Amino acid sequence: MTAQQIVEHRDVIIVGAGISGLGAACHLQRETDNKDYVILEGRDAIGGTWDLFRYPGIRSDSDLYTFGYDFKPWHGQPIATAEEILSYLHEVVDENELAPHIRFNHWVTTASWSTEDALWTVVAQCEGETRVYTGNFLFMCQGYYDYEKGYRPDFPGEENFGGTIVHPQQWPDDLDYSGKRMVVIGSGATAATILPAVADKVEHVTQLQRSPTYYMSMDNSEEDATIEELRALDVPVDWIHGIKRRKALAFGEEMAVRSKQEPEVVRAELINATKEALPEGFDVDKHFTPSYNPWDERLCLLPDGDMFTAISSGKASVVTDHIDHFVEHGIVLKSGELLPADIVVSATGIELCALGNIEFSVDGRGVNLPDRWTYKGIMISDIPNLAWSFGYIRTSWTMRSDMIAHYVCRLLNHMDETGSRQVTPRLREQDKGMNGKGFIDAEDFAPGYMQRGVPRLPKQSDQGPWTNSQDYYAEKDLLPDAELEDGVLSFENPGPGDKTRAA
CATH class of the missing domain: 3.50.50.60 (FAD/NAD(P)-binding domain)
Incomplete structure (x- = not known):
């Protein structure tokens, strides 16, 4: 470590203080046994989309009764302005005392997993300084588009x-x-x-x-x-x-x-x-x-x-x-x-961003996301202790980000119960050679930004659990009770002296 590096350890590192990241923190507080966490936010304010975009009239394109969190009822007009949504999110921060957990102006650049230590090491740039955080679990809640630029074609002349x-x-x-x-x-x-x-x-x-x-x-x-x-x-x-x-x-x-x-x-x-x-x-x-x-x-x-x-x-x-x-x-x-x-x-659209354009590695080996498979649209094959909050596109984003947060909390609790320091989705023998297609199926949903960006993301299959459902009305009855010990999730790497789970 150099003199500039500041090390802080938490049970869970959340990347992003938008609607997904703030919601994830609230669910962790409610549904786990005192898991401590930090939220790393690249910008100087909460809100993500609703603080970044400033064009005239910016508003939700989903009704807020379903876009709002499942733990905080929305009171107001169904389609709300960005200002109203930000006010709602600030209420969430205040009511749940999230502010002390948020680190602003932290642009995450790399994330490295060590199986030996059962830890993620996350490096962020903050106003000219390099800051390092370690965490047992990494919860990516940074959204799915590039915050630095949108899609802007070159126009002739x-x-x-x-x-x-x-x-x-x-x-x-x-x-x-x-x-x-x-x-x-x-x-x-x-x-x-x-x-x-x-x-x-x-x-x-x-x-x-x-x-x-x-x-x-x-x-x-x-x-x-x-x-x-x-x-x-x-x-x-x-x-x-x-x-x-x-x-x-x-x-x-x-x-x-x-x-x-x-x-x-x-x-x-x-x-x-x-x-x-x-x-x-x-x-x-x-x-x-x-x-x-x-x-x-x-x-x-x-x-x-x-x-x-x-x-x-x-x-x-x-x-x-x-x-x-x-x-x-x-x-x-x-x-x-x-x-x-x-x-x-x-108004030509956004650019998809693969997990915040962060450079990932596992045990010293770089990760090429397009080569990996998504597990239930939440985790990624052979990447331990990582979840990605990717909501619904045609229905309210938050309906899925809430469900994913519930799932992650259940997963963390199960790891504690079994004495596992590591959980990793791994392909089974019968999964080898399965068909691959985009993280969002182009035949199901094909706007321009998806066609441009899907090749940067992990792939999915028609074969469960390597799928990314974008159907809330089907998934709402499946994900909340999904079996954790399913033969795909590998729970391993017990702590020193912990014999609950074999290494």
Whole structure:
């Protein structure tokens, strides 16, 4: 160790102080026997996504009744702003006294496992200093995209553009778009959020998309007739929250099942609802009729139909075309049309990040993640004492991050009961030669950022338990009671003098 290195040991090292990491800490406090932990956060604030992104109107794209933690009911509108979500997360920190456990400005660079010591050694850079932490278990809660940069393609001729090009992940605090002509490139949730958020302030805003996406308007009021009646009957607040959560889950399950069983019916319902929300004569077939089936990609929710309202007002519009090249005053499309612009927003997506771009090694040998297999979408083959919190993509992320945290706590308790210092998923003889596919199956969910990034991640198979389920409605009945002693998880490496488990 050099003089600059500071060593701190904990039972569990959590990487990331976003919604997954804070939740993991709360579950550890509740469900394990006094496991001490530290949270290493690369930035100077909690919140992850909700503190990083600062573009206009940033909000959740899941309802907060299911996006909120299972131990802390959400009270407010279903679709919440980043500011409201951060307030909720700060309440979690305060109520659970998490602040003393968080180390800010700690960018983790390497993580090395030693079987001899049954320890992870984690190296982080903090304001010019190297800091070293050791831990018995490593809980990766850093999310799944690159915090340093989003996906930003090079546009032909962009050097000739006389205006400003920004990416939502690096939105300038001082960007003044008042009275400006703005073009937002993209068709996902970010574009759908920015469009109505800036419409009243810009001269005009245009969403430029290569292909359409499904959008669904939802009532974003905190109350409905059922909830009002329950309040009048003095039903406890937490019961009401439980009812709201169950309603949201039931609706999500119905959409998922129907999208698979009768995709054409659901498709027609979504498109017809869009036609009803837009002015007569609007070309919904061209701009809001996707080529894929519902649920093949995430369904974009529009609180109170705000994007449709902005379009109907005439302050916003949608253009479906391809970029040919940029010119000084805008974008020339393949059709030959010129889109005038002062500001171009490249809402072109994120870049997937493989476990925080950290360099991993096990007993001195480097780990190449694409060569490894995911175990239940939580652990990784032949990497001991490591779990990764990867939530749901089409449904609320937190529903799975909560389940994974429950699972990890159960795993840690089992290790204590059996006297094991190490747990490792290992391929069995019958697993050798199994088929491999992406961590997220491209046939099941294939937006651009997944197609670009999945090759950086561990692989999965059709053969359990080497799978990564993205189906909450199936997994919720399986994961909570999943057998730990399943012949795949190897519990080993007892402490000195501990004969409970053979080495």
